[in-house]
Amino acid sequence: MSKERYHLLLADDDEDDCLFFKEALDEITFSADLLTVHDGVQLMDYLKNNISNLPEVIFLDLNMPRKNGIECLDEIKDDEKLKNLPIIIFSTSLDSEIVNKLYQKGASYYIRKPGEFSKLKSVIEKALTIASENKFKQPERANFILQP
Numbered sequence: 680m681s682k683e684r685y686h687l688l689l690a691d692d693d694e695d696d697c698l699f700f701k702e703a704l705d706e707i708t709f710s711a712d713l714l715t716v717h718d719g720v721q722l723m724d725y726l727k728n729n730i731s732n733l734p735e736v737i738f739l740d741l742n743m744p745r746k747n748g749i750e751c752l753d754e755i756k757d758d759e760k761l762k763n764l765p766i767i768i769f770s771t772s773l774d775s776e777i778v779n780k781l782y783q784k785g786a787s788y789y790i791r792k793p794g795e796f797s798k799l800k801s802v803i804e805k806a807l808t809i810a811s812e813n814k815f816k817q818p819e820r821a822n823f824i825l826q827p
Contacts, residue, residue, distance in 0.1 A: 684710045684711060684712060685709065685710070685711040685712070685735045685736065685807070686711070686712050686714070686732075686733075686734045686735055687704070687711050687712065687713050687714070687734055687735065687736050687737075687738065688713075688714045688715070688716065688722070688725070688734035688736070688737045688738070689701075689713060689714070689715045689716075689737075689738045689740075689769070690715075690716050690717075690718075690719065690721075690722040690737060690738070690739050690740055690743065690748070690751065691715065691717070691738070691740040691743070691769065692717045692718055692740065692742075692743045692744055693740070694717075696740070696792065697715045697717075699796060699799055700713070700715075700738070700769075700799070700803070701713055701715070702796070703796065703799045703800040703803050704803060706800055707800055707803060707804040707807075708804065709804065709807050709808075711807075714734065717743070718743045718744045718745045718746060719743050719744075719745055719746025719747055719748065719750055719751040720745040720746050722737075722739075722746075722751050723746065723751060723754055723755075726755070726761055726764075727758075727761075730760050730761075733761070733764060734764070735765070735815070736764075736765045736766075736767060736787075736807070736810065736815065737755075737764055737765070737766045737767070738767050738769040738790075739751060739752065739766050739767065739768055739769060739786075740768075740769055740770055741768060741770040741772065741777070742770065742771070742772075748768065748770070749777075749780070749781070749784070752766060752768075752781065752784050752785070752786060753784065756784060756785045762785075765787040765810060765815035766785075766786050766787055767786070767787055767788045767789070767790060767806055767810065767825075768781050768786050768788070768789045768790065769790050769792060770789075770790075770791065770792060771791065771792045772791070773791045773824075778823070778824065779820075782817070782820055782823050785817065786817070786823075787810060787815060787816070787817050787818075788806055788809070788810060788817075788818070788823060788824075788825050789823055789824045789825065790802050790806060790824075790825050791824070791826075793827050797827075798827035799827070801827040802825055802826065802827040805825055805827070806825050809822075809825065
């Protein structure tokens with residue numbers, strides 16, 4: 680990655696998943712600040728109130744209260760000021776129909792949350808490496824799902 684420090688945002692309602700993500704991020708080679716929000720309404724409020732200081736990447740859980748990840752993705756992609764934000768879906772499910780829908784809606788990558796901490800570290804590092812090398816552009820559909 681060419682930047683010294685990245686500003687990341689994780690939208691996930693599961694406190695344990697947020698903690699594991701932060702711990703994994705602290706143990707990989709990339710230097711990043713992490714902000715967490717716990718539902719889709721908080722995410723959209725944060726983004727709209729911080730237009731001048733947007734994160735470089737959003738890791739977005741699909742199953743959140745008040746506003747789910749798909750609703751947030753739609754809202755972000757429909758907003759002129761937010762539509763170019765790279766969004767990496769970070770979810771426990773791996774339904775191919777939903778994955779295809781997310782790709783069509785413009786998500787950058789899809790990660791199925793791994794159960795093991797070592798795999799979590801690996802897939803976060805892989806996502807940041809690949810995404811930054813690709814300048815956070817959406818890849819071909821065959822490369823959309825990232826595995827640890």
